[in-house]
Amino acid sequence: MSRIVFLNGSFLPLEDAKVPFMDRGFLFGDGIYEGIGVLNGRLVDNEAHLERLERSLREVRIANPYSRAEWTRLEEELVRRNGMVEGFLYFQVTRGVSERDFFFPEDAQPTVAMFTQAKSIVHAPVAETGIAVVTVPDLRWERRDIKAISLLAQVLAKQTAKEAGAQEAWMVEDGFVTEGGSSSAFIITKAGAVVVRPLSHAILPGITRKSLLELSKEEGIVLEERRFTVEEAYDAAEAFLTSASNFILPVVTIDGRPVADGKPGPLTQKLRQLYLKMAGAPAMAAE
Numbered sequence: 541m542s543r544i545v546f547l548n549g550s551f552l553p554l555e556d557a558k559v560p561f562m563d564r565g566f567l568f569g570d571g572i573y574e575g576i577g578v579l580n581g582r583l584v585d586n587e588a589h590l591e592r593l594e595r596s597l598r599e600v601r602i603a604n605p606y607s608r609a610e611w612t613r614l615e616e617e618l619v620r621r622n623g624m625v626e627g628f629l630y631f632q633v634t635r636g637v638s639e640r641d642f643f644f645p646e647d648a649q650p651t652v653a654m655f656t657q658a659k660s661i662v663h664a665p666v667a668e669t670g671i672a673v674v675t676v677p678d679l680r681w682e683r684r685d686i687k688a689i690s691l692l693a694q695v696l697a698k699q700t701a702k703e704a705g706a707q708e709a710w711m712v713e714d715g716f717v718t719e720g721g722s723s724s725a726f727i728i729t730k731a732g733a734v735v736v737r738p739l740s741h742a743i744l745p746g747i748t749r750k751s752l753l754e755l756s757k758e759e760g761i762v763l764e765e766r767r768f769t770v771e772e773a774y775d776a777a778e779a780f781l782t783s784a785s786n787f788i789l790p791v792v793t794i795d796g797r798p799v800a801d802g803k804p805g806p807l808t809q810k811l812r813q814l815y816l817k818m819a820g821a822p823a824m825a826a827e
């Protein structure tokens with residue numbers, strides 16, 4: 541069965557889904573996107589993702605084509621049509637199709653494209669082994685809180701990481717880690733505090749980050765929302781990342797240096813289990 545995608549009001553096979561040449565997403569990267577985890581056929585934290593979508597659209601002044609209820613219906617329908625149990629749902633909204641001109645077009649309709657990617661999240665091998673990250677300069681613009689489709693800096697950062705044998709890049713500005721190329725960055729201090737950069741225009745407000753902070757508060761885990769340096773990360777007791785497509789992954793080396801003993805840390809593993817339980821993975825929850 542070919543993958544079914546959603547494009548501008550229709551569900552259709554991927555090979556039939558065509559976007560016009562003059563789409564501003566293609567020409568300018570003029571659009572925003574969302575990515576949502578799917579577990580047991582259910583969208584994880586969908587309301588929070590749709591809230592962030594609404595905010596991103598407002599910030600770049602693209603009219604939201606659907607209500608929250610309509611978005612949810614379309615997302616659920618796409619998951620159902622693809623028989624997807626576990627993975628990732630992606631969608632983007634661009635400013636639409638018009639002759640190439642920087643000014644907003646007067647009459648263009650936003651282009652809406654949505655697809656699914658089946659993927660093992662709960663039993664991903666990297667969740668057991670942990671991943672390597674390397675640090676790179678953060679080359680992005682100053683509104684990283686907007687989930688813009690223009691991701692050239694992250695493409696370059698993540699390719700650098702891959703070529704260094706790592707799975708993620710941690711971007712660094714003024715000596716402080718901002719976030720991962722496509723994830724939020726966390727460390728745990730030797731005193732057991734979970735440290736994450738506070739929200740600002742410098743980072744994307746990660747939805748997995750938000751849920752994890754709520755879960756940690758409920759568990760009485762000490763949280764420090766503050767910036768941390770690369771040196772502090774090298775010296776941390778544990779490190780991990782969060783994202784909708786991976787949930788929580790242990791980070792076991794940074795720039796080739798092992799984090800503590802170079803194995804996934806106990807608090808990271810506990811947080812992953814808490815998150816899995818919240819996301820509705822009952823078989824893992826009892827461990």
Ligand code: PMP
Nearest residue numbers: 722723724744746747748783784
């Ligand atoms: N930061 C960046 C730069 C990202 O691209 C992502 C994932 N899209 C995240 C953080 C994590 O956000 P979320 O938990 O909402 O996937």
